[in-house]
Amino acid sequence: MPDTRVSELVRMWIDGWVVSRGSSDPVDEPWGWTIDVGQPKHVARHVLPEPGEGDVRKIVAATSAPGTWLKLFAEEELVLPWIGPGWRLDIPGFLMTCRLVPDRPEVPAGYTLTSWTRGGVSQVLVRTPAGHFAARGQIAQVDAHVVVDQVETAAEHQRKGLGRLVMRTLQSTAYEAGARTGLLVGTPEGRALYSSLGWTLRSPMTSLWYEPSAAAQSAA
Structure with a gap:
């Protein structure tokens, strides 16, 4: 899928991910999609295939619920300066595709x-x-x-x-x-395995979740 845009690939990945996890249907947003996951430590996630500073800062400022996740398809170095306090960085992810x-x-x-x-x-x-x-x-x-x-x-x-x-x-x-096409978001550990099986890297993904300190939660 050499000519497919990252935003299209991310949507394809989401469509399969929500079936795999039994999550809600994705809700279209101007910047991407929101998905209700419904787990105590993963209540919902916002997925941005082409994250911009303004959109990320608005989401961060509006977030008060612990267990909210951000999935930003960009390098950590680009997006981390846009993130406020209380957000925890997860391990890097890699969007990959494969011809089956x-x-x-x-x-x-x-x-x-x-x-x-x-x-x-x-x-x-x-x-x-x-x-x-x-x-x-x-x-x-x-x-x-x-x-x-x-x-x-x-x-x-x-x-x-x-x-x-x-x-x-x-x-x-x-x-x-x-x-005929496979998609996944792999970890750094899994990337080598997937590459050896013919999977191609399409985009990095930065993953964060909101977990404010006890003091910040009481103040809220």
Whole structure:
């Protein structure tokens, strides 16, 4: 998808993310979208595909609810000067895309793989023969694209090819369901894995959440 604008990719990512997480439909804003997530530490999020200083400062000034998140598709160095007190910086994110192809990965010896689909979300679970959790991931499909979400490997099972197994299985599942493009927002740790599997970096993402001090909350 070399000619697709970042704003279009972000909207495609959002459309799959809300299905994957069971969140509200995104509400259009002049600067992007607002999504109600409904979790105690993640009440809502504002997503800005092309953040500008004026818009970010207005959102920050209007925010009083702890658990409000900002997802800004720009480098930290650009947006952090616009952020006020009480905002906490999360690890960097990377918006990536991939052209999906059919694949049939082999499960490494000593592990079992289970997959299922429910409510538009396909999940993959890798366990040991004793049933212990080893790795997982999921995808949500919207039209001809899927969003990969919540890929993780237990610390004691890392560097054994399980991340690749999960990703390749999810990508193949998506292809077989008719999807041809994958999107995700990865962590710095996951970026190398995704790049090795053919994923292309499209934009950095700065992620912050509002968690004011106890003193600031009492004053409010």
